[in-house]
Amino acid sequence: MTVEEKLGQLQQLAWSWDTGPGGGETKDVEDAARAGRLGSVLSIFGAKSSNALQRIAVEESRLGIPLLFGLDVIHGFWTTFPIPLAQAASFDPDVTRTDAEVSAKEARSNGVHWTFSPMMDVTHEPRWGRVAESCGEDPYLTAEFAAAKVEGYQGPGKGEFTAKDRVAACAKHFVAYGGAEGGRDYNTVDVSESRLRNLYLPPFKAALDAGAATVMASFNTVGGSPRTATPTP
Template structure:
């Protein structure tokens, strides 16, 4: 492992700083707390963040955006704490920031590493200008399980494709210089084998052989490390009975020793605390001990290392060298990001909306990601000169097209509906609309209206799929068919004998044949 001294970048600066830190300040660097977006500076739960930062007992904050807030917290840490160590601000930026790109699974369907790379370049520039330094992406959990909601966040079932996409996205997020004003630190997640959760049930156990671990789940992470990824996130699952947050074989033996990873490992949200729920740790102190000794360097949201670390160190249950190594890894990233020289975001240079080039990049990415399943009768492409069009289905006039894990931009910059897009693309056509059914309801009372519209149209576009809320984290599905009565709508339109196309909006593979 790369410790506080040696020939690693910023070694002398890190050694000097660690030498001046108290034990409590060292454990403080290992703490990440969440900002609550519904309160402002000095209010509510954010008071804890400010107080901890002022005491020099906080290393990172997640879920805070905007220079007004990040600079406020950064000034407390830099100008009011004893050592003035800057904070690291992180956020889940999965497929876009202000500008939304297709979900990662869709990007994988392009088989083009340039697609996630362009997403990362645009996202990094927008996010860094908004006061952020770090994204919890890319996710590279190989999975063969479409019932698992987080398949939407991954590159699917192939380790080679996942590896290529992950390496491209890491390089694009981070660039050649992490201190650049348009780059952010990446995070390879979730280490490791999270995509093998039994039954597709999120957070479930994973029973995996060494061969399967090495050949299926580890290769994308190795590619990310080789690409220079700054951080790695531990997984929620167990690996052959051992929770990933307490697994020294993977976090230290493979990642840090075998691969030489010199960044730091962050826990997932309360992942350290959940060692208790796993039945692996007796209490909070035991959870903190197990996770740090296994190789976790920063604790997200739960506070067991900050609460119990000093006592654990005094009792010899945590070693001084391991503590200093974790602190050094975190400080190294802060130096690489240039936070000691330029801790504040430039409020005059903040990007607050998608730019023209960013929108063009997202549009190009979407075109690369679409998949044509079949084209019976050569009905596609549609002609803009078509006289009349029917646009039906629950997603025809819906803005729920951006997918899971959408960043702040979704609130201010919603998706254009398919209906509006068709009207814009074919201004001379007569365009009718009828939803037919709801996305998840069983009511078929609206199908006759949609069928009547289809009978009078030259072409019908049926837009069906899954709501974003049933994809992503903690969104397991047992049935992979189209939800509700959408299948009945398609069958009714097909029965008219009139030309039609089906557009699928989904975050996982569905059984639609």
């Protein structure tokens, strides 16, 4: 592989919607796949679009490496389940496990390999705009639901997420994203080591112990250090 091809495998472009680089510019995505400068694609689903783009990557690029298709499948794909905060209010992890199992089957049948879920950001801030996607303020409850959702997406016992009715899970957002000051999204977070390890990190351990395939970095700083640019918690 050339250096350009190696870097290309790290690049993700958006097929539709303005949620990432290249959003809506489908020709640019196709050109990147053809040139071997693309590893994954956000917000693409449906047999027609996903199969056509996959053929370009496999049949027209020099190395023929298949693409990974990801989508935010948060509380349902075609079937809509209650928001994660409402599911957590049930105090029953089987609720979120069922959501993930059904969502995985529906998403995978539409060409999706990878979901950006579960979100396991513990938060005490009701003004935060993403609180509805969280399980609330308790790290134990969040950890239990995180593990259940990973198992639902990928299969029990660190299941094989390449199966035709499974998708890869993504534990997000690492870490302390729910502690943004003033409830302002992407804002700075300043926490002690004790609070970080006892409040924000346990759900991630639970998700990884359950076999979560991937982890998404958070968009905030912690103690002045960007989460996307540091190897330490």
